[in-house]
Amino acid sequence: MxxxxxxxxxxxxxxxxxxxxxxxxxxxxxxxxxxxxxxxxxxxxxxxxxxxxxxxxxxxxxxxxxxxxxxxxxxxxxxxxxxxxxxxxxxxxxxxxxxxxxxxxxxxxxxxxxxxxxxxxxxxxxxxxxxxxxxxYTMALADDRVIVGMAGRHVWVWNLNNMSAVEQRRESSVKFQTRCIRAMPDAQGYVLASIEGRVAVDYLDPSESSQKRKFAFKCHRSKENGRDVIYPVNAVAFHPTFGTFATGGCDGLVNVWDGVNRKRVYQFHEYPTSIASLSFNHDGSLLAIAASYTYEEGDKPHPPDAIFIRRITEENVKPKPRS
Incomplete structure (x- = not known):
C-alpha cells in the first residue's frame, strides 16, 4: 500500500x-x-x-x-x-x-x-x-480533564469544571523525559511516550484496582551490531473507533498497539527519517505522518521534511482476537 x-x-x-x-x-x-x-x-x-x-x-x-x-x-x-x-x-x-x-x-x-x-x-x-x-512539554484533553506533561517527569491532571486546585499530581511511569501524552478516546486514561524508547499506559481513576491496570513497555528499539539502540518516541495518536494507538519514533517507524491486550497490531514500512507527529482523521480512515528529522543526533544532513497520508485498513488498526 x-x-x-x-x-x-x-x-x-x-x-x-x-x-x-x-x-x-x-x-x-x-x-x-x-x-x-x-x-x-x-x-x-x-x-x-x-x-x-x-x-x-x-x-x-x-x-x-x-x-x-x-x-x-x-x-x-x-x-x-x-x-x-x-x-x-x-x-x-x-x-x-x-x-x-x-x-x-x-x-x-x-x-x-x-x-x-x-x-x-x-x-x-x-x-x-x-x-x-x-x-x-505536552498536553491532552480527556473530556473534562486536561492532562499536562512537563519537564522533571511531572504529570498534572486538571478538571475544567473546577480549576480552583489541581485534581491529580502524578509522576511519569517511565524514568526519562516525556515527549508526548495523548488521551484515550473514552477519556479513561492516557498514553505517555518518552525519549527512552518506552511508552506508558495510565488510567485516570485513582482507585487501586484501576491503577493496577497501568503498564509500560519498550518500543522503537533495535539491535545493531549486537547492541541495543534506543530511539525516542515522539508521537502518539489514538484510533477513534478501535481505541488502538499508533506511536512514531526516531527510528522512522510507525507501530500500532492494542493497549488492552498489550500487543502490537501492525508496523508500517520505514519512513525516510524520524516520525515527529501523528494524527488520525475523524473517522480513522486516514493517518497523517510527519517524517521530519528531530535533531536527536545533532545537526547533520537529513531527508527533506514530508507529510505522508496513509489510507488505513482494519488490518492496520483493529485489535486481533486473543489466541
Missing part, C-alpha cells in the same frame, strides 16, 4: 500535524515559522499562516477557526475561511501546546513559562492562569 505525500511541505522541521475533528482538513505547524492548512482530499495547500518564530503546536476549534502558537510566545487565531490571523494573547515564554474545548468554551495553552492559561472562546480574553511545577 502506498502513501500519498502532501504537496508544498514546510521548509523546516515539522512540530505538529492535526486533523480537523469533522473533516479531512489538516493543520501543520513548523519550525519554518508557519502553520499550514491542507485539504487532504484534494492534496492542496489552502492557506499559510505566518508567525515571527517557529510554530510548535496548533489546534482546530472547527472547520472555520483554529489556533496556533510557538516560540514567539503568542497565541494566534486563524480564520480558515479567509486565511487571515490575529494575535489573541501571550505567555512570558514559548507556548508549547494548544488545545480547544468546545464543551467548556476555552482554548488552553501550555508554556515553557511553567503555566497553563485558559482563554474564553468568545471574548478571547485570558480567564485563568495556573502555575505548574515545570516547563510544559
Amino acid at each position: 502506498t502513501d500519498t505525500e502532501l504537496v508544498s511541505p514546510p521548509q523546516d522541521g515539522i512540530s505538529s500535524v492535526v486533523f480537523s475533528p469533522t473533516s479531512n482538513l489538516l493543520l501543520v505547524a513548523s519550525w519554518d515559522k508557519t502553520c499550514r492548512l491542507y485539504d487532504v482530499d484534494s492534496n492542496t495547500l489552502k492557506f499559510t499562516f505566518s508567525h515571527d518564530a517557529p510554530v510548535l503546536d496548533c489546534a482546530f476549534l472547527d472547520d472555520t477557526t483554529a489556533f496556533g502558537a510557538g516560540i514567539d510566545k503568542q497565541l494566534h487565531k486563524y480564520d480558515l475561511t479567509t486565511g487571515k490571523s490575529s494575535v489573541v494573547g501571550s505567555h512570558s515564554e514559548a507556548i508549547k501546546c494548544v488545545e480547544c474545548s468546545i464543551k467548556h468554551g476555552v482554548v488552553i495553552t501550555g508554556s515553557w513559562d511553567k503555566t497553563i492559561k485558559l482563554w474564553n472562546l468568545e471574548s478571547l480574553e485570558c480567564v485563568g492562569e495556573y502555575a505548574q511545577p515545570d516547563k510544559v
Whole structure:
C-alpha cells in the first residue's frame, strides 16, 4: 500500500500535524515559522499562516477557526475561511501546546513559562492562569480533564469544571523525559511516550484496582551490531473507533498497539527519517505522518521534511482476537 505525500511541505522541521475533528482538513505547524492548512482530499495547500518564530503546536476549534502558537510566545487565531490571523494573547515564554474545548468554551495553552492559561472562546480574553511545577512539554484533553506533561517527569491532571486546585499530581511511569501524552478516546486514561524508547499506559481513576491496570513497555528499539539502540518516541495518536494507538519514533517507524491486550497490531514500512507527529482523521480512515528529522543526533544532513497520508485498513488498526 502506498502513501500519498502532501504537496508544498514546510521548509523546516515539522512540530505538529492535526486533523480537523469533522473533516479531512489538516493543520501543520513548523519550525519554518508557519502553520499550514491542507485539504487532504484534494492534496492542496489552502492557506499559510505566518508567525515571527517557529510554530510548535496548533489546534482546530472547527472547520472555520483554529489556533496556533510557538516560540514567539503568542497565541494566534486563524480564520480558515479567509486565511487571515490575529494575535489573541501571550505567555512570558514559548507556548508549547494548544488545545480547544468546545464543551467548556476555552482554548488552553501550555508554556515553557511553567503555566497553563485558559482563554474564553468568545471574548478571547485570558480567564485563568495556573502555575505548574515545570516547563510544559505536552498536553491532552480527556473530556473534562486536561492532562499536562512537563519537564522533571511531572504529570498534572486538571478538571475544567473546577480549576480552583489541581485534581491529580502524578509522576511519569517511565524514568526519562516525556515527549508526548495523548488521551484515550473514552477519556479513561492516557498514553505517555518518552525519549527512552518506552511508552506508558495510565488510567485516570485513582482507585487501586484501576491503577493496577497501568503498564509500560519498550518500543522503537533495535539491535545493531549486537547492541541495543534506543530511539525516542515522539508521537502518539489514538484510533477513534478501535481505541488502538499508533506511536512514531526516531527510528522512522510507525507501530500500532492494542493497549488492552498489550500487543502490537501492525508496523508500517520505514519512513525516510524520524516520525515527529501523528494524527488520525475523524473517522480513522486516514493517518497523517510527519517524517521530519528531530535533531536527536545533532545537526547533520537529513531527508527533506514530508507529510505522508496513509489510507488505513482494519488490518492496520483493529485489535486481533486473543489466541
